[in-house]
Amino acid sequence: MDGPADSAAPPMLQLTNLSKTFDSGHGRLVALERIGIEIGCGEFVTVVGPSGCGKSTLFNILAGLAEPDTGAKILYNGEPRMAPELLGKVAFMPQRDLLLPWRRVVDNAILPLQVEGIPRAEALKRAQPLFVEFGLSGFERHYPQQLSGGMRQRVALMRTFLFERDLTLLDEPFGALDALTRSLMQRWLLDIWQRHQRTILFITHDVDEAIFLGDRVLVMTARPGRIKLVLDVPLARPRPPEMLTSPEFIALKRQVLAAIEEESIKSFQQVAEG
Ligand SMILES: Nc1ncnc2c1ncn2[C@@H]1O[C@H](COP(=O)(O)OP(=O)(O)OP(=O)(O)O)[C@@H](O)[C@H]1O
Ligand SMILES: [Mg+2]
Incomplete structure (x- = not known):
């Protein structure tokens, strides 16, 4: 296209x-x-x-x-x-990553889906394949403060892409x-x-x-x-x-x-x- x-x-x-x-x-x-x-x-x-x-x-x-x-x-x-x-x-990734320090990587990623009312299990199913694509596989259960700046940015980007908007x-x-x-x-x-x-x-x-x-x-x-x-x-x-x-x-x-x-x-x- x-x-x-x-x-x-x-x-x-x-x-x-x-x-x-x-x-x-x-x-x-x-x-x-x-x-x-x-x-x-x-x-x-x-x-x-x-x-x-x-x-x-x-x-x-x-x-x-x-x-x-x-x-x-x-x-x-x-x-x-x-x-x-x-x-x-709109799906919005702000300049600062705004990850919630008390939520694990995976729970930060699926947050907007949960806010929309999608059950956790379903949200996790959608998120799972993206961890590999974003180079975050193995870090799903880490907390944001355990990641590098670049990794945090990739979590924020992944979260934005999971939130599908026009x-x-x-x-x-x-x-x-x-x-x-x-x-x-x-x-x-x-x-x-x-x-x-x-x-x-x-x-x-x-x-x-x-x-x-x-x-x-x-x-x-x-x-x-x-x-x-x-x-x-x-x-x-x-x-x-x-x-x-x-x-x-x-x-x-x-x-x-x-x-x-x-x-x-x-x-x-x-x-x-x-
Ligand atoms: N809430 C606010 N209250 C007062 N001034 C603000 C506020 N938000 C932004 N500004 C001012 O508006 C101008 C534009 O800020 P903005 O953050 O949009 O710039 P930017 O183009 O994104 O810059 P950068 O490339 O550094 O991120 C700046 O002068 C900033 O100080
Ligand atoms: Mg700016």
Whole structure:
């Protein structure tokens, strides 16, 4: 499958005029400004942008954990949706893994299924085959604090995939992985995405990762976060690892890097100015 599955269906997600202002003790902070995007059903869209540009804030809003400013419009499958209604509509892996320290790995993995009312035995049956795929076999009965950072991240990713939803939001899911595991997980994720026809929005700081995985790459501006560039990635799938050094790949990378660099410099200046 390449790109949107059904062009007659409404986009899976349509955002219009989405802004977010925080009112903290230090004054007002505009985190997001007039974001407008459309994500097609079955698309894999990656998001890059300087630290603090509002990527996680955007995901929190899409997951129903935060409200946008008034005037924003969020359409899921053509239907308008707002904060509390959005909870549970998407599978969300937050930037921090949020594993519960008192639950074993297996019980962390099946938690969202249990919250949905699926009996433990049935949830375990669904989870079991994934332990091998995620390289966690033998660690099912460990507690999160007995795992490495990369393993914890894989438990959180596994939990997100067990929670089957039309839209999956992954906030830097591979950030804590070593290069080899990361590239294995990237290929695994593409395989899952193609077999299960999921729609994925994926935040990363790694430009290679953004291009290698995405149908499109969204580059955000420094705060306030806006969409600076939407880049189509017309590379054929399946994508072999050698593609990372192909001239087509390098040309795309050059465009993304140029857009990001400009914004990263602005973002550092913001931090320096306080
Ligand atoms: N609950 C909050 N209250 C006040 N300000 C917040 C809150 N959450 C985020 N912010 C601010 O909003 C801005 C965007 O934060 P966000 O976490 O979305 O950035 P990000 O793009 O995910 O950064 P990173 O790449 O470092 O994860 C930051 O300036 C941050 O300080
Ligand atoms: Mg973030």
